[in-house]
Amino acid sequence: MRKVTKVAVIGGGASGMCAAIELMTHIADKSSVEVTVLEKMTRVGKKLLVTGNGRCNITNMNAVNSGYRGDVEFAKTALSRFTPESNIEFFNSLGLYTRTENEGRVYPLSNQASSVLDALRFECERLGVKFICDYRAVHLKEAVTAFSRKIVVNNRDRFDYVIVAAGGKAAKIHGTDGDSYELLKMLGHSVTPVAPALVSLNCSDFTKALKGIRSVCGVNLIIDGKTEYKNYGEIQFTDYGLSGIPIMQLSRFVSMSPSDNIQIHLDLAPDFSKEELRLYLLSRREKDTGLCENMLSGIINKQLCITIMKECGIAVNGRVNALSDEKINSLCERLKCWSIKVKNSRSFDFAQVTAGGVKCSEFDPETMESKFVSGVFCCGEALDVDGDCGGYNLQWAWSSGRTAGRSIAERINADNAQNK
Ligand SMILES: Cc1cc2nc3c(=O)[nH]c(=O)nc-3n(C[C@H](O)[C@H](O)[C@H](O)COP(=O)(O)OP(=O)(O)OC[C@H]3O[C@@H](n4cnc5c(N)ncnc54)[C@H](O)[C@@H]3O)c2cc1C
Structure with missing residues (x-):
């Protein structure tokens, strides 16, 4: 029987949707993979709609070597692989064009955050990414038998790969109240002290x-x-x-x-x-x-x-x-x-981002994969990286999400080639 590799993305926000698109875009045989975004809210990407005062400051042209705190060294790998130019090209390929304003801030030409969400959502749908909303992941574990190794979400849903993209703790009205930390702690990961930032x-x-x-x-x-x-x-x-x-x-x-x-x-x-x-x-x-x-x-x-x-x-x-x-x-x-x-x-309720987060040194900066549990990846604000105001945080979400998605695609392509 033909093997279908199942991937779950926990969190349908900026980094999660971007990871899903990058993954599906780079899979040689699309029918060999099933990507499901599990989203706690009634819809994906709600937070994106309020970014940049409704205009979405998509990235910042200076966001490669400056403007970040937390584990900056870790972040540099993804940020220099998927630079602001690369992420703008990514959005161009989805039909979304941008304008650069003062201090390197980049906005969609439409000046509407909703067009960024639409571009991501429609591309996910075009590529066959499945969305399951009203799904809150509260449990994560590795299940190993003599014949298989799976990552199990909520003691029920079994996947070959899981990307934790459930964000940080800021602005819980948009779905984020620290679930990423609890999920990854269940796999042995640690979390640095967290605090409200951009507040x-x-x-x-x-x-x-x-x-x-x-x-x-x-x-x-x-x-x-x-x-x-x-x-x-x-x-x-x-x-x-x-x-x-x-x-x-x-x-x-x-x-x-x-x-x-x-x-x-x-x-x-x-x-x-x-x-x-x-x-x-x-x-x-x-x-x-x-x-x-x-x-x-x-x-x-x-x-x-x-x-x-x-x-x-x-x-x-x-x-x-x-x-x-x-x-x-x-x-x-x-x-x-x-x-x-x-x-x-x-408080966190009023903050735009989270300072601190999941300890980056427990992940591979080249792939975003856990060093503790193979097949588990993390990206975005969940990790201990936060940026300045001006597009830096979304830049990190896109770059880290694309790194995770691309890594899984390469892994699946290699497996498929071997099993031919
Ligand atoms: C008001 C505001 C304005 C902002 N403006 C900008 C801006 O203009 N430019 C910029 O660069 N940054 C901005 N930011 C910050 C930026 O939005 C975030 O840093 C970025 O969205 C983080 O991406 P992420 O994918 O890590 O998490 P998020 O985009 O927060 O997505 C996480 C998703 O996971 C879901 N989720 C959470 N827990 C679970 C669970 N247990 N199970 C399933 N799903 C779950 C959430 O509902 C959410 O949809 C702003 C933030 C706010 C609050």
Whole structure:
């Protein structure tokens, strides 16, 4: 009887669908393989629809040697095999074209995340990949007899190969709450500490009056008195603390840190050196420009200015020409370095990705196969690799998923050739 090799992909998200396509595309005899995507949610790829604010930041042209944390060395193999250019070609071959925007961010020409999901879904269907939705994998084991070796999902469904692509722990509303970790632990794998990443920060004693304000700032993260991370860009003030891309970028360092001595230092006038800012303030005083509350309205948000002035003990309805040198200096200092105490990062529910995950050193970076159980593979956010904002995480999902899919295809092709 003709052998059909059965492959399960646990998780119909970015990396899982990509792995299934890569696998089926590179199988010489497609009728010799059955690929089934087992998806917990009612539909595959739900998370993809919300990526990039509904536009899906598919990849980043700089995402090969920079922009990653966790086990970066492990990630380099897949990232340099399936580069951003290679993944763009992959999508082009599915009829999806892209545009590169600032800082190397790549989006679909349609500007719609749904077109990325459609491209993956339709290609899976065209290649005969089966989807089983509302299927939550909760158990994984290896079953070895004298005649066969299978990977068994949920003590019932038997496969020759299994790819664990069930994501991390971030944004559980989209199906991901850490099942990958539990499944792989059942096979003896370990998981490094996990924490929310690309998430906003809760800050102490935060003035709610600033809610909704956006301001371009220099941003320094200070942990136990040491600068851990520097960034620049538009931050958003919220009712609980700080958000915006520069804040999200540094959030993993906050959530991974055991310290409770964490501050964000904001430079509210990043286009001015401290001396230039001091001269600007002195010139405003000299010209006697009216009330203090309007003194800085030409360069920063008025409400922000009022908050900072109050912190410096300046009466906002006092006159600018009455400000002492001492008050001008203290205003200048605070505008260039406004220290905000950070309580913690927001929870996994609000995070875009997971820092930490399944220990990469227990997998082969060339294939994504487990070193403990042959035939079991892992890809995507489940592994201890996380990227910056800007397309880096999907790039990792595509590259690691394609590596796993291609490896299994090569293995099956070799087996088929041998058994001819
Ligand atoms: C709001 C938001 C915006 C984002 N925007 C971007 C962006 O623009 N660019 C970017 O690069 N990254 C972005 N990301 C991150 C990116 O979406 C993820 O890193 C990426 O989707 C991870 O791919 P994955 O395949 O590993 O996991 P996922 O895409 O999360 O897929 C995992 C799948 O597994 C399923 N699953 C989970 N457990 C089980 C189980 N036990 N059994 C069966 N199925 C299971 C889940 O339902 C899910 O469908 C964003 C994330 C969020 C939350």
